[in-house]
Amino acid sequence: MSIITRHELLLFEALREGLEEEMERDPRVYVMGEDVGHYGGSYKVTKGLATKFGDLRVLDTPIAENSFTGMGIGAAMTGLRPIVEGMNMGFLLLAFNQISNNCGMLHYTSGGQFTIPIVIRGPGGVGRQLGAEHSQRLESYFQSIPGIQMVACSTPYNAKGLMKAAIRSENPVILFEHVLLYNLKERIPDEDYICNLEEAEMVRPGEHVTILTYSRMRYHVMQAAKTLVNKGYDPEVIDIRSLKPFDLYTIGNSVKKTHRVLIVEECMRTGGIGASLIAAITENFNDYLDAPIMCLSSQDVPTPYAGTLEEWTVVQPAQIVAAVEQLCQ
Amino acid sequence: MCAQMYYRGKMFGFVHLYNGQEAVSTGFIKLLKQQDSVVSTYRDHVHALSKGVPARAVMSELFGKTTGCCRGQGGSMHMFSREHNLLGGFAFIGEGIPVATGAAFTSKYKREVLKEADCDHVTLAFFGDGTCNNGQFFECLNMAALWKLPIVFVVENNLWAIGMSHLRATSDPQIYKKGPAFGMPGIHVDGMDVLKVREVAKEAIGRARRGEGPTLVECETYRFRGHSLADPDELRDPAEKAHYAARDPITALKKYLIENSLASEADLKAIDKKIDEVVEDAVEFADESPVPSQSQLLENVFADPKGFGIGPDGRYRCEDPKFTEGTAHV
Numbered sequence: 093m094s095i096i097t098r099h100e101l102l103l104f105e106a107l108r109e110g111l112e113e114e115m116e117r118d119p120r121v122y123v124m125g126e127d128v129g130h131y132g133g134s135y136k137v138t139k140g141l142a143t144k145f146g147d148l149r150v151l152d153t154p155i156a157e158n159s160f161t162g163m164g165i166g167a168a169m170t171g172l173r174p175i176v177e178g179m180n181m182g183f184l185l186l187a188f189n190q191i192s193n194n195c196g197m198l199h200y201t202s203g204g205q206f207t208i209p210i211v212i213r214g215p216g217g218v219g220r221q222l223g224a225e226h227s228q229r230l231e232s233y234f235q236s237i238p239g240i241q242m243v244a245c246s247t248p249y250n251a252k253g254l255m256k257a258a259i260r261s262e263n264p265v266i267l268f269e270h271v272l273l274y275n276l277k278e279r280i281p282d283e284d285y286i287c288n289l290e291e292a293e294m295v296r297p298g299e300h301v302t303i304l305t306y307s308r309m310r311y312h313v314m315q316a317a318k319t320l321v322n323k324g325y326d327p328e329v330i331d332i333r334s335l336k337p338f339d340l341y342t343i344g345n346s347v348k349k350t351h352r353v354l355i356v357e358e359c360m361r362t363g364g365i366g367a368s369l370i371a372a373i374t375e376n377f378n379d380y381l382d383a384p385i386m387c388l389s390s391q392d393v394p395t396p397y398a399g400t401l402e403e404w405t406v407v408q409p410a411q412i413v414a415a416v417e418q419l420c421q
Numbered sequence: 422m423c424a425q426m427y428y429r430g431k432m433f434g435f436v437h438l439y440n441g442q443e444a445v446s447t448g449f450i451k452l453l454k455q456q457d458s459v460v461s462t463y464r465d466h467v468h469a470l471s472k473g474v475p476a477r478a479v480m481s482e483l484f485g486k487t488t489g490c491c492r493g494q495g496g497s498m499h500m501f502s503r504e505h506n507l508l509g510g511f512a513f514i515g516e517g518i519p520v521a522t523g524a525a526f527t528s529k530y531k532r533e534v535l536k537e538a539d540c541d542h543v544t545l546a547f548f549g550d551g552t553c554n555n556g557q558f559f560e561c562l563n564m565a566a567l568w569k570l571p572i573v574f575v576v577e578n579n580l581w582a583i584g585m586s587h588l589r590a591t592s593d594p595q596i597y598k599k600g601p602a603f604g605m606p607g608i609h610v611d612g613m614d615v616l617k618v619r620e621v622a623k624e625a626i627g628r629a630r631r632g633e634g635p636t637l638v639e640c641e642t643y644r645f646r647g648h649s650l651a652d653p654d655e656l657r658d659p660a661e662k663a664h665y666a667a668r669d670p671i672t673a674l675k676k677y678l679i680e681n682s683l684a685s686e687a688d689l690k691a692i693d694k695k696i697d698e699v700v701e702d703a704v705e706f707a708d709e710s711p712v713p714s715q716s717q718l719l720e721n722v723f724a725d726p727k728g729f730g731i732g733p734d735g736r737y738r739c740e741d742p743k744f745t746e747g748t749a750h751v
Contacts, residue, residue, distance in 0.1 A: 119535055148534055154567070156560035159519040163564065166523020169508055170458065172530060174523075189516055202501035202509065203491030204721035238751075241728050262724035290730050290737075337730025337738070344733040376733050 098279040106248035106280060107137045107213075107269065110255035111175065113284070115145055118173060121259055124151040124164055125177030125214075134179045135215055135274050161187035161212070165194045168210040173259060178214030181268065182228040195264040196237035211258040213267035215274070217308055217358050218395055218406050222271070227395035227402075231268055231335050232364045242335040243289055244268040244307040248278035250333060253287030261289060268335070270308045292339035298328035301416050302346040304369060305356040306332045309407060313356050316412035325416060335365050338372050347377040352419050355387040356407050362392050386415050422700050423466065423483065427650045431708070432483045435512075436497045439467040441613075441645035444670035445577050446471045448618025448640075449545055452626050458506040458544040460521035463498035464577075464644075465510030468547055473505040476703035486710035493713045494721060514548075515555035518574070521546035522561045525572035525635075532632075543629040544572045551582025553596050559603070562637065566604035569634035573625045574600075576639045577612065583648040584656045600637030612640030613668040616677070645669075718747035 101109065115121045122145075123138055129152035132139030142150035153160040161184070164174035178184040184191065195208055218227045231242055241263050245251035251269070258265035295310060296317060305313045310331045320327050328346050332338060347353055353373060355366040366387040373385055388407040396402050426432050439446065442464075450459060450471035461468040469479050474490055482489025483497055491501050498512040508524055511517035524544040531540040552558055553576060565572050576596050580587050588594050600607025606628070610621040618640060625636035643665035647654030678684040723729065726739035729751060743749035 122530070122534075146534070148530060154560070154563055156556075156564065159522065159557050159560035159564065162516065162519020162557065163523035163526055163561075166460075166508065166520035166525075167527045167530070168523070169520065170506075170524045170527040172527050189513060190519060193511075193513060193516055194520060198501075198509065199724055200721045201491060201495040201499040202503075202721075203489070203494050204724075205491070205501050205503040206508070207724040209724070239722050239728075241723075261728075263728045290727055334730070337728065339731050340733045340738075341731045341735040 097282045099282055100277060100279045101248060102274065103245075103248045103251050103276040104135055104137050104274040106252040106278070107245075107255050108139065108141070110252035111138065111259075112141060112144075114256055114259040115141070115149065120171060121173045121175070122149040122151065123175045123177065124153050124160055126153060126155055126179045128152060128177050133177065135271070138177070157183050157186040158190055162190040162194060164210050165190060165198070165208055168208045169198070169206045173209050175211045175213060175259065178212065180226050180271075181214045181216035181230045182225055184212065184214065184230060185228075185233070188233070191234065191240070192237045196239040199239055207262050208264045209262050210264045211267055212264070213255070213258070213269060215269045215271040217270040217272065218390070218402065219271035221397050221399050221402055222395075223397045224394035229359045229364075232359045234266055235336050235365060235368060240264050240266060240336065241289055242266045242268065243333055244335055246270070246273060246307050246310045246331055246333070248276060249280045250287050250293060252280060253285055254289065254333070256286045257289045260286070265289065268307060272308055290334050290337060290339060292342040293331040293333050294342065295331050296327065296329040298326040298350070300326045300350060300420055301328065301352040301354055302343075302350045303327050303329045303354045303356060303412070303416070304332050304343065305329070306335065306365070307358065309356045309358050312407060312409050313412055316409040316416070319409065319413045320416055323413075323417075325420060327416060332369070338369060340372065340376055343373065344377050347373060348380045351380055351382040353381065353385045354412070354415050354419055355385065356412055357387070357389050358406060359389055360392045361389040364389050383419055386419050388412065388415055422704065424646070424650055426483070426704065432485070432497070434496060435463065435649045435651065436483070437464040437649045438646050439464055439644070441665065441669070442577055442579060442642045443467060444615035444618050445547075445575065445612045445640045445642055448615045449573070449575055449622040449626075452619065452622050453543065453545070456506060456542045458508050458521070458524045458542065460508045460517045460524065460544065460546045461500070461510045462517060462548055462552075463510055463512045464549075465500045466497070469500040469502065469507055469510075472502070472507050474500065474502045474507060476699050477706045478502075480703035480707040481710050484707040484710065485712065486707055487713050487717070488706070488710040492717065492721075515552045515557035518546050518548060518552070518557050518561045521572060522565055522570060525565065525570035526568070528571050529568065541630045541632070542571065543626050545575055546572060547575045547577060549582065550576065550578040550580065550587040550596065551585065551590065553599070554590055562599065562603035562605065562635075565635040569632065571629035571632065572635045573622070573629055574635060574637045576637070577642055578639050579642050579644045581644070581648070581657060583652065597637060597639035605635045605637055607637045607639070609639045609641065612642030613665065613670045613673065615670055615674055715747040716745055719744050719749060719751060722751070
């Protein structure tokens, strides 16, 4: 058994490490977006890469999201492997035309002739009082686009592993990061590794209830888990990571074991990832459920600026504890 | 012929014909190499044919057959050919221009980053006057000039965006003048004269190939039919239609060839006959071709079918036989 040597870094550094390794490995891999080059990225994910790889491989673009995303798609169709950064994922609403029509469907409409090995990535989620527009969770909008995969990273380890996997995928992949997770610290292996895009991650095995979550909510769930354990509960916590497609194997096995499901997400309730998860679980594992699936989401509310109001739009650990207690009566 | 087939119920949906604008397609595309790329719009049949896509493949796609250039999955507004570097018909106004800009970026990237010194591929983006008021047009003019990309923006100004006259939609209707505003030459040309178009095209494509950057070419042309086969075409003034009909580019070229004894009536008749045969053959081929079976439904959704995810049994769902039958619930 070889000794795994590790090094400690922050999540945004892990993203950069994965990106850098893939750029070294394949000269067709390049980055484009607003302030990704000289500025080093709004959250420093691409800091230093422009000096190392040059201004064409780390392309600072004008502020024209729909067009530079479409440019990335055209480049992907003709042999390159672009990584398009949304400075904030919310900005990519402007690029919805390109992401939906060309990223998602063009492989199909072309009869399979053209592939779009593109990664679209960037920070989303509710931050520290960023206001309604900069606090959006676009995964619920993008999830109904056919032909696209979506993953959400939550730790330095899976951030690097998912970045590498997304870049190597022949499918268009949207990689969701979170504004408040960039400075998470972790010791990750020195040796090369890659995560599986389609797999969920078992965070904490347990028997009593399955808690499905992703991105930042994983940490609220784990905070709640401490309280729950002290109260004698044994929650199983799964970070679904793959928002589309769902890992029905890991989720299913957990449901068959615990028979109770709680979903904790940052999406707004209507049409969120949670709503799709409920549908998938009900369709596939309804017989194993002893109680209706519970889902804690943000309300359908534009994220308020005021801190006290903002906090109430994000599921808090205490709510998770209460939900589990109710679910496990 | 397409119109006949449409009215006979052989093809459906939105079909936009190109009659009247042939000088632009031929004038530009016949100067290209196979590796050069063309990006079109929903009015793409003739762009596809000009770039080399066989008539059988185009007609079969219109008939929704497996022998179509996109296996019947794209249809009239989504003609693609990897072999001929037709990077697509695009149904939404303006959404093809960024894709074309990206293809031009690849050419520059290959030369400068991947050190493929002889890579001088050029991309042509075709679109209409209506598109020239869309954001993607302006955004791409800026980026193409900024990075000196090998692209030519070819505006087929046929004066109408369905029922909206260009003059009612555009503050400054002289589109070519917008080129210099973004740092590239802007040229206006008579889009009903293939030789004039060809001359302008040669210069613009040459510029791009030499790495001197993009050009905006506005071809004033006209569509002899409605916007699509479903358009009653009641708004356009008959006098305007007659004016441009009198300048039919094909008739004009025929006259030029005969007057300059470059071809005889007999030669041209022979060509007409050959073309009729090609079209008849294409229709026959398309008619006899098989329709896609249900098993084709789920093909090409993902380049890597692992994208369908892992199923309850732990195997990738795409390994489920229902996928090959096209009956799996996705």
